[in-house]
Amino acid sequence: SxxxxxxxxxxxxxxxxxxxxxxxQIKQNLDTLLxxxxxxxxxxxxxxxxxxxxxxxxxxxxxxxxEKQAARDACSNEQTDxxxxxxxxxxxxxxxxxxxxxxxxxxxxxxxxxxxxxxxQKSNNMEIDSIHRKIEDETEKLIRMESRASELQAxxxxxxxxxxxxxxxxxxxxxxxxxxxxxTADITDRKYKLEVQCSRYEIELENFQNxxxxxxxxTWQTAIxxxxxxxxxxxxxxxxxxxxxxxxxxxxxxxIEDYKRVSERFKFLNGQRDDLITAKENLRGxxxxxxxxxxxxxxxxxSIINRCxxxxxxxxxxxxxxxxxxxxxxxxxxxxxxxxAQPPGKKLQSLSLLSSGERALTAIAILFGILKHKPTPFCxxxxxxxxxxxxxxxxxxxxIREFSNNTQFVVITHRKGTMEVCDALYGIAMEEKGxxxxxxxxxxxxxx
Numbered sequence: 001s002x003x004x005x006x007x008x009x010x011x012x013x014x015x016x017x018x019x020x021x022x023x024x025q026i027k028q029n030l031d032t033l034l035x036x037x038x039x040x041x042x043x044x045x046x047x048x049x050x051x052x053x054x055x056x057x058x059x060x061x062x063x064x065x066x067e068k069q070a071a072r073d074a075c076s077n078e079q080t081d082x083x084x085x086x087x088x089x090x091x092x093x094x095x096x097x098x099x100x101x102x103x104x105x106x107x108x109x110x111x112x113x114x115x116x117x118x119x120x121q122k123s124n125n126m127e128i129d130s131i132h133r134k135i136e137d138e139t140e141k142l143i144r145m146e147s148r149a150s151e152l153q154a155x156x157x158x159x160x161x162x163x164x165x166x167x168x169x170x171x172x173x174x175x176x177x178x179x180x181x182x183x184t185a186d187i188t189d190r191k192y193k194l195e196v197q198c199s200r201y202e203i204e205l206e207n208f209q210n211x212x213x214x215x216x217x218x219t220w221q222t223a224i225x226x227x228x229x230x231x232x233x234x235x236x237x238x239x240x241x242x243x244x245x246x247x248x249x250x251x252x253x254x255x256i257e258d259y260k261r262v263s264e265r266f267k268f269l270n271g272q273r274d275d276l277i278t279a280k281e282n283l284r285g286x287x288x289x290x291x292x293x294x295x296x297x298x299x300x301x302x303s304i305i306n307r308c309x310x311x312x313x314x315x316x317x318x319x320x321x322x323x324x325x326x327x328x329x330x331x332x333x334x335x336x337x338x339x340x341a342q343p344p345g346k347k348l349q350s351l352s353l354l355s356s357g358e359r360a361l362t363a364i365a366i367l368f369g370i371l372k373h374k375p376t377p378f379c380x381x382x383x384x385x386x387x388x389x390x391x392x393x394x395x396x397x398x399x400i401r402e403f404s405n406n407t408q409f410v411v412i413t414h415r416k417g418t419m420e421v422c423d424a425l426y427g428i429a430m431e432e433k434g435x436x437x438x439x440x441x442x443x444x445x446x447x448x
Contacts, residue, residue: 122377139290145283152283156276163269170262177259194241295332301373302326309369316365316395319344324366339366360387361396368399375406382412393417 306324313322320343328335341362342348351359364384371379385396394417400409401421411418419425424442431437 128374146287148283152276152279156273156280159269159273159276163266163273166262166266166269170259170266173258173262177256190244194244198241291333298332302332304373305370308372309366312368312372312399313341313362313365316361316368316392316399317343320346321348322362322365356387357389357392360384361392364396364399368403371403371407375403377408378410379407380410380412383414385413385415385418388415390417397421 302324309324310322314320320341322339322341325338325340326332326335327338339351339362340348341351341354341358343354343358351362354362367384385393388396393415397417397420400411400418403409404423411422413419422443424440426438426440429437429439
């Protein structure tokens with residue numbers, strides 16, 4: 001698991017730190033021996049200088065050989081003693097060189113063990129990178145799910161608009177249907193009444209005809225000449241009622257089917273809307289879980305990096321204090337990060353109020369704090385030491401050398417202090433006008 005890998009990395013870091021401290025002790029002993037060798041060489045040079053002076057005195061004394069014979073013998077004895085001392089010094093230097101070689105061999109073996117630890121740590125870093133890639137894949141999936149949720153939200157909004165329109169249309173149609181049903185009922189009732197009235201009038205007319213025939217023995221054509229105004233008005237009323245029935249037109253018998261079809265469509269769209277709301281809530285739950293995990297991981301890593309930053313800041317500045325602050329602790333994934341620093345002898349203030357050199361050194365402290373927590377196999381630095389003074393450049397060079405055990409640095413710089421700690425230098429020169437040439441120097445090969 002990821003925690004197991006982190007624990008294994010911490011154990012490996014402790015062993016690597018122990019080996020590194022042992023190597024530093026051996027290196028310190030070697031530096032002491034080299035210093036002793038340097039002192040011996042200086043004494044040897046002094047003795048050789050004195051020997052040259054004695055030889056000069058001997059040459060001068062040869063002109064006065066007869067007079068200075070006793071003095072020459074004394075000088076010869078002294079020269080012999082000096083040569084004996086020189087031989088003893090050379091023997092001691094050879095012994096120190098052999099001891100230094102043995103120490104270098106021990107140091108080489110320790111570095112070999114450190115390299116094996118570094119290989120194992122790189123393997124662990126590769127596994128961590130794999131876990132990070134998985135986290136990035138899950139984040140991409142989350143983004144796609146959020147995009148899909150947005151699309152579903154847009155579809156749901158469009159569906160809601162259509163549903164609202166359909167509901168309004170359905171309500172309007174229901175209202176029209178009720179009005180038409182009422183009108184149809186009224187017309188049907190009126191038609192029935194009119195038909196009943198017409199039938200009654202026709203029966204009455206037939207009765208009148210029969211009555212005219214029975215009572216007067218007159219036919220309708222003969223009796224028509226004797227019609228009165230009341231009969232005329234009745235016939236006119238009958239014709240007017242028939243015309244009114246014809247003007248009503250046909251009744252819309254498809255209104256009930258239209259209502260059923262619109263109602264089924266409404267139920268279908270309402271079901272789709274409920275499905276979209278459920279999917280939306282599920283997606284929001286997944287997003288909340290992932291966001292909670294991301295917040296927890298971010299806060300843990302931020303706390304560790306903050307402690308590493310405080311430690312590297314004190315080492316670079318030789319004291320003081322600094323920390324990273326979240327602008328909104330309630331929204332750690334979207335808020336900004338405030339950097340506050342207090343160099344030695346100054347008050348605690350924001351990064352923007354520091355000088356350019358202090359801001360650059362603070363940024364370098366943040367970089368090394370992150371590398372201290374999560375070393376990367378490869379790091380490119382582009383003139384980040386440009387604003388530093390010579391003392392801080394030397395301090396920066398020490399950090400580069402210290403962190404180079406776990407990270408390979410490619411540094412673009414114009415500062416001599418930074419160049420002195422590099423293993424190899426690459427420069428661009430123009431020996432001929434218009435022709436550039438790359439020149440490289442590897443210090444390890446020069447020393448060997």
